[in-house]
Amino acid sequence: MTKNPISSVSHKKPKPGTKQPSLLWNLIFNLILPTLILTKLSADAFLGIKLAIVVALFFPIIYGLRDLIISKKVNFFSALGIVSITLTGSISLLELDASYIAIKEAAIPGMLGVAVVLSTKTSQPLIHTFLLNKSIINIDLVTESLHQTNNQADFDKLLMNASWFLAASFLLSAALNYGLAVVMLTADPGTELFNQQLGKMTALSFPVIAVPLTVILTANLMYVFRGITRLTGLTMESILNTNSQEK
Numbered sequence: 001m002t003k004n005p006i007s008s009v010s011h012k013k014p015k016p017g018t019k020q021p022s023l024l025w026n027l028i029f030n031l032i033l034p035t036l037i038l039t040k041l042s043a044d045a046f047l048g049i050k051l052a053i054v055v056a057l058f059f060p061i062i063y064g065l066r067d068l069i070i071s072k073k074v075n076f077f078s079a080l081g082i083v084s085i086t087l088t089g090s091i092s093l094l095e096l097d098a099s100y101i102a103i104k105e106a107a108i109p110g111m112l113g114v115a116v117v118l119s120t121k122t123s124q125p126l127i128h129t130f131l132l133n134k135s136i137i138n139i140d141l142v143t144e145s146l147h148q149t150n151n152q153a154d155f156d157k158l159l160m161n162a163s164w165f166l167a168a169s170f171l172l173s174a175a176l177n178y179g180l181a182v183v184m185l186t187a188d189p190g191t192e193l194f195n196q197q198l199g200k201m202t203a204l205s206f207p208v209i210a211v212p213l214t215v216i217l218t219a220n221l222m223y224v225f226r227g228i229t230r231l232t233g234l235t236m237e238s239i240l241n242t243n244s245q246e247k
Helices: 023-040 049-071 076-093 098-119 139-149 152-184 192-232 242-246
Strands: none
Touching: 023 049, 023 192, 049 076, 049 192, 076 098, 076 192, 098 152, 139 152, 139 192, 152 192
């Protein structure tokens, strides 16, 4: 008997009125402020090298902690972001070779890609966390429709393809992160120039890495949605969990 890949997802409805994080504030705290501080305030006449690193990393860490406090639960991406930023700050403050930052930048998305592949062998595939969000998709309706149309096996294949696509996007992110760090961080750690390069790398991470990956993840999400509509006969409006959010 084919295992239902979405039966293990909790059917608890999201709390109404939950505010989604603002993209503008996300960019300000995680990209704009750290970049400006590292590139403009690292001189001794301003914050100095080490204090500039601390202040620059303070903003994304505070923003991530704020997200955890407001949501009142551990958000996977926020927690991962805090860990990543803390590692970057620690490596920079200890004045370790820049290659450690490049390795760290590649290691986190690389491990996520491997984890996505390995999770397909478990009862809790990570594709649920990244794409099949119960706050967006009406899980109950999709599950019932799959049973009625007898297309559960085809849906399993759909999710497997989406999992490989997702894993490939994380591995691409690892390669882009590593390449960007190697190209940008050429100065000696503990210097004003290194801080400036770290700030520029932070700024470039958005157009070079974040934008392409967002396009890829959006394409993967549309692939899953179109597959669900094809296999269940449901419309996109009925699949999306908009009713529970409006109440």
